[in-house]
Each structure stands twice: as structure tokens, then as C-alpha cells.
Amino acid sequence: MITVNNESVEVLIEDKKFDLPFLWLRDNCQCDECRITETQEKQFLLHTVPIDISPDKVDMDGDMLLIKWPDGHDSIIPTSKILECGASRYPDYKFWSKKFTPNRFSWKDFLDDVSTSIEALKDLVSYGVIILKEAPKELNSLEMLSKRLGPIHETLFERIHNVSITGHVYNVAHTSKGLPPHNDFASYKSQPSIQALHMLENECEGGESIIVDGWRLLEDLRYDRPDFFKTLQDFDVPFREFDEENETFAEAPIIKCSNDGSIESFRYSNQLMQMINPTKHGVKDFYMAYHELTTRIHNPKYRSTFRLNGGEVLIVASHRVLHAREPFTPNGKRHLQDAYFVYDNVANNLVLLSN
Ligand SMILES: [Fe+2]
Ligand SMILES: [Zn+2]
Structure with a gap:
């Protein structure tokens, strides 16, 4: 017709x-x-x-x-x-079940077996997180993930970051203190969208890994307090990460949505957040909304806690999933390396592999 x-x-x-x-x-x-x-x-x-x-x-x-x-x-x-034109290109997002823990896939199969890669990448797009097990314990093994995740997204500091208490200390992660939920480099406008955390050795007591389904939390906030949600979308917050040789800074809202209203990114780091100019319009409203947000971030309802063992790699879609760590006792070796990748490359590699 x-x-x-x-x-x-x-x-x-x-x-x-x-x-x-x-x-x-x-x-x-x-x-x-x-x-x-x-x-x-x-x-x-x-x-x-x-x-x-x-x-x-x-x-x-x-x-x-x-x-x-x-x-x-x-x-x-x-x-x-x-x-x-109307077909969806990527798998739908799925929220986590009550006792959610990320699915584990073999490092080798992820790299060498296409059907495992497809399954794992689908999980990464849908749930925002996967774990690779039986990974090498050699330094800089994260480079090899480029085969599936695309090129490394470099930032200042190191191409592959070392997180241990014996190395360069410029961030709370390099101490044995608990690390509250955050995503890395909120201090970049182009904040890294995929983060791979490779545990090389983990012999310390404590230091369990925590992940938070940020988008689930924000959807609940939008439902319960649309006014707070809107404030966090509209208000720019300053973030900075630096040391003697490096300087990063960005001012951006905590929540960013696409034109269709779906959440695109959640920018959150208590440790990197800077003092907001108190004369700026809307500071009081921002702090009311921000207080509610941080209360929810620390609500166990949205988190999953597990131990990341030596030879395991936690991969998160970091515009959605926040990561954190419980404090640990520095009574053994603990060395983590992390690197960033680009979410677009990951999602489209899934399309390419599925063809
Ligand atoms: Fe981090
Ligand atoms: Zn024509």
C-alpha cells in the first residue's frame, strides 16, 4: 500500500x-x-x-x-x-539481580575463541562488567586485550597504571585505605569509558573488590526524585587529578543523558571532586541532590562484592559501573595494573564478531 x-x-x-x-x-x-x-x-x-x-x-x-x-x-x-533502521544494534542493558556477581570467562578463550568473545562482550554491554580468569600474571598483559577491546585509551600518568602501595603515590588507590565507589579520571571531559583492572598478585588480607551498578541507582533516583536527577544533570562539578608532572581537570555534570532520555554517563569521584565556587548559582540545590546521591552510592543494594584474585581481570563499562575496594592489611604482595579502552570500540567489535 x-x-x-x-x-x-x-x-x-x-x-x-x-x-x-x-x-x-x-x-x-x-x-x-x-x-x-x-x-x-x-x-x-x-x-x-x-x-x-x-x-x-x-x-x-x-x-x-x-x-x-x-x-x-x-x-x-x-x-x-x-x-x-529500526533494529537495535547492541544488546539491551540489563540490571543486576539481587545476588549478582560478574560472569567469569577464560582469558585465553576470550582472545582466541570467537563464540566466547561474543558471549563475554554481550555480557559486558548488557551488565557493564565481566571478569577474565586464568590471565597471565606478567606485567603489561593488558596490552593483549586490544584484540577484543580496541586500542588502549591513554591518559596522563601511565599508559598502563600501576596500583600498589610501594609505587608512585598520587591517589588514595595507592594506599591500603578503603576506596569509595568512583570511576577513574572524572578529571577528563573525555572520561575513559572502559576500564580493565588486572590483579597480578593479591596476597593481602581484605581488599575485596566492590562494583556498583551506577545506572540502576540513577534510574531509581530519577523515579524517586526527578528534581534531584535534573539538578545533577544541569550542574557542572570540577574534578582534578594531578601530581608534580601531570595535570588533569574537567568541569562537567555528574549525569549525562542521551537525547532519548536514556543515561549515557555517570561521572563520580569523591576523591577527585574539587571545591565548588560557593558563589555559583545553585550550589545549595546541588548539595541537597548530591547528598541523596552519595547516600545511594553507599547503599549495599546496588553493589556486588567479591575477591579479585591474582590472574583475574575485572573489566567495567566505567560510564555505568563504579568500582571500589575495601581496606586491606598490607601483609603480603598486592599489585594491580589498569588500563582504559573505548566503549564504542568494544560494542562495535561485538557487532563485527557477530556478523
Ligand atoms: Fe579507580
Ligand atoms: Zn539514485
Whole structure:
């Protein structure tokens, strides 16, 4: 069924109704003249047709939509392409169950076996976290994860960060104190979106790993206190991480949403947060919302606690999942290395592997 209206064409494709604007139809012509056939890229330039372009004729031939334009151009669009537009590209997000602990996958299989990689990457996209077990205990093994996670996202300090109490101390992580939930480098506008924490040795008593489902917590906050949620979206907070040779700083809101309202990122680090200019508009409202947020961050309801053993790698989608650590007794060796990757590369590698 095809109906040509004043500014659009209505078509029924597999019982789904589509209202396709004329300019959309012209812009998406799939003919060999409008596309670069070798690369599948678009070649047609929209400004080369008038803004009020209107088809002379619209037909359906099998599963091809055919459009004749006044300038003589014949457009062809397979209906399957139109249907594909609505399909979701990535697995849906899933919230954690009550007794959630991340699934563990073998390091070797993750790197060498495609079906394990797909399963693990699906888990990482859906739950925001996985653990790799039986990983090498050699320094800088995280470099090898690039095969699945894409290139390392470098930041200042170190390409692969060392976390131990005997190394360079510029952050609370390098002490044996408990580490409250946070994500790393809130002090960058482009905050790392995947973090891999590789435990090389863990012989100390205590120091259990904690992860928090930040998005679940924020969705509950949005439901219970939409006013607080909005304040945390609108108010810029300063964060800084530095030492004698490195300086990072960013001012950004704690919550960032996509245009469709879904949460895109949760920026949170008590230790890196800087003094907010007290004369700034909205400080009092911010602190009311922030107090409620921090109360929820420390609510056990949203967390999962487990021990990360030597030879295990915790990987988190760090715009969603916060990580933390219980205090430990420095009575043995404990050495962790961490590195960052880019979430987009991870999610799209899943698409590539699944093809
Ligand atoms: Fe951290
Ligand atoms: Zn064309």
C-alpha cells in the first residue's frame, strides 16, 4: 500500500507503517549513481535537489521501493533496508539481580575463541562488567586485550597504571585505605569509558573488590526524585587529578543523558571532586541532590562484592559501573595494573564478531 501525501510517502512494509519524507527518500536512494559502490558510502549531495522536491511516481516492485523524480532520476530503496533502521544494534542493558556477581570467562578463550568473545562482550554491554580468569600474571598483559577491546585509551600518568602501595603515590588507590565507589579520571571531559583492572598478585588480607551498578541507582533516583536527577544533570562539578608532572581537570555534570532520555554517563569521584565556587548559582540545590546521591552510592543494594584474585581481570563499562575496594592489611604482595579502552570500540567489535 502506497499513499503519496503532500510532503511524504506512506508505505506499509510487513504490516509496519512508515511515513517517509520526500527529502529522506531522495537522500537515501541506493542506486549506483547515488552511492559509491566499492565502499557503500553515500555520494549524493542533498543540496543538489530543491528543498520542495516531490516525486512524479512511487511504486513497489517486490521488495523494492521505486521513485521517479521530476529531474528524471530513478531512485531505488530495498524495503529490507528501511526495516533494518529500526533494529537495535547492541544488546539491551540489563540490571543486576539481587545476588549478582560478574560472569567469569577464560582469558585465553576470550582472545582466541570467537563464540566466547561474543558471549563475554554481550555480557559486558548488557551488565557493564565481566571478569577474565586464568590471565597471565606478567606485567603489561593488558596490552593483549586490544584484540577484543580496541586500542588502549591513554591518559596522563601511565599508559598502563600501576596500583600498589610501594609505587608512585598520587591517589588514595595507592594506599591500603578503603576506596569509595568512583570511576577513574572524572578529571577528563573525555572520561575513559572502559576500564580493565588486572590483579597480578593479591596476597593481602581484605581488599575485596566492590562494583556498583551506577545506572540502576540513577534510574531509581530519577523515579524517586526527578528534581534531584535534573539538578545533577544541569550542574557542572570540577574534578582534578594531578601530581608534580601531570595535570588533569574537567568541569562537567555528574549525569549525562542521551537525547532519548536514556543515561549515557555517570561521572563520580569523591576523591577527585574539587571545591565548588560557593558563589555559583545553585550550589545549595546541588548539595541537597548530591547528598541523596552519595547516600545511594553507599547503599549495599546496588553493589556486588567479591575477591579479585591474582590472574583475574575485572573489566567495567566505567560510564555505568563504579568500582571500589575495601581496606586491606598490607601483609603480603598486592599489585594491580589498569588500563582504559573505548566503549564504542568494544560494542562495535561485538557487532563485527557477530556478523
Ligand atoms: Fe579507580
Ligand atoms: Zn539514485
